[in-house]
Amino acid sequence: MTSPFTLAACAEMLWQEKPFEWRLRRLTELGFQCGIWNWTSHDLGMLERSGAVFSSMTGYIRGRLGDEEGAAELLATAAQSVEVSKRLNVARLNLHGTGLGDRGLPVIPCEVVTGAMWLKARDTLNRIADLGDRHGVTFMIENLNLAVDHPGVPFARIEDTLALVSSIDRKSLVLNLDLYHVQIGEGNLISWCRKSLPWIGEIQVADVPGRMEPGTGEINYHGVARALKAMGYSGPVCMEAFASGDAEVALQAFREAFTI
Template identity: 70%
Template sequence: MSNASTSPFPLAACAEMLWRDRPIEWRASRLKELGFGVGLWNWPEHDIGKLEATGASFTIMNGYLTGRLTDDEGADELIRTARETAQIGKRLGVQRLNLHGTGLGDRGLPVQPIQVVTGVMWLKARDTLSRIVELAEQEDVTFTLENLNLPVDHPGTPFGRAEDTLALVSSIDHPRLRLNLDLYHAQIGEGNLVELCRKSLPWIGEIQVADVPGRFEPGTGEVNWNGIARALKAMGYSGPIGMEAWASGDSEEALEAFRAAFTI
């Protein structure tokens, strides 16, 4: 089954959040069979050879292991682990390598929380992302910067708001650095999703979705996802949509609800 016949967008789903009792390579193979691309989190947790053997289309993966945007030591560590991760990404053919303002640890909490982001930190973050672009050109890969919500899931993460990630990525304005615009996080922290997509459109590399509240598949919460799908098509977006959501029940039913929400 191909999602191209039912949706104007390439659809993908985060493998770690579905069929949680199954091996990750089984999940990747099943997503491929169902016509979805595969999103991954941290690669050291997986057998890369087994994932390669699935032949799945890997759409996005965490693009670093440790480090942060905001200071010299953190930036050097982020670049070092991003370079290592780029090699794995190329083995799997991962289309986008994902970044955050700082490394995330247990339960998605920042390893080094920052409550006040200073002007010096903003300048350093932009410098770090410029170094990421240089790395991306050297390795022939593309990185994305993801927004996160601060009130519920990721308090203390610098540059978490979509308006912050948009400001950084648009100021660099390079095709090797795009936005991973996560609308679940944006709905919690900012709202006004259609206008946010419109403002971000020139820099979007991927859009990720989950319903609010609960972070389950589309249709379980408050967001009118089919309305957003129609708005995205009208504004000319044809890039990937990734479901980064827990299944509220059966994983395949959750995927079909996701597909239906983005079928126009």
């Protein structure tokens, strides 16, 4: 049996004691594409030399969706990220409702999202899609959980990200459907996969609780994989998770969960 999906893993979270280039090379040797976070944290020459195929990276440096000042900053730094993505041949550029700082917390927390902020977010994402169209790149907006990891992030729930992306409905703007965050925030993973299917650009996974590889928590990821295949999804699935022990054992558990 083989996986019907393109499998990737987040290099930021595995082998954290090893140099980053080593991690990229090892993931490549093991047959995985690589996910990275903020490109400004890395030497671009090193990323190029690694030989990795990059599934995704953060597609902005600073900014917010829901206000004019934040939108201007988001668009400006997204344009910078586009140039880096071309240099590294990154498939997808990831966005959030607001800039994230230490431990994934919002740089500027937002407890109440107003109607005006929704309208501005939709306008901002349309302009992001324009940027994607001009340069032939794909942006994704990622859902996050508010209860554990990302309190105070606006437009974080899968309901929010799906509403924005589906209402815009452009090929250059898709969903990064993070099932770890969905499980904590909403549950009903297969139902949300089905609702989101026309707009999914990538699926990210980790088990709950603990944010470690499939098989360490409560999610039946092999069942999710079977359902995704039955729906006709055959795109990228990225393990954005810590390893409970040996990283290669964790990666094998991930591969087995998504092999059908």
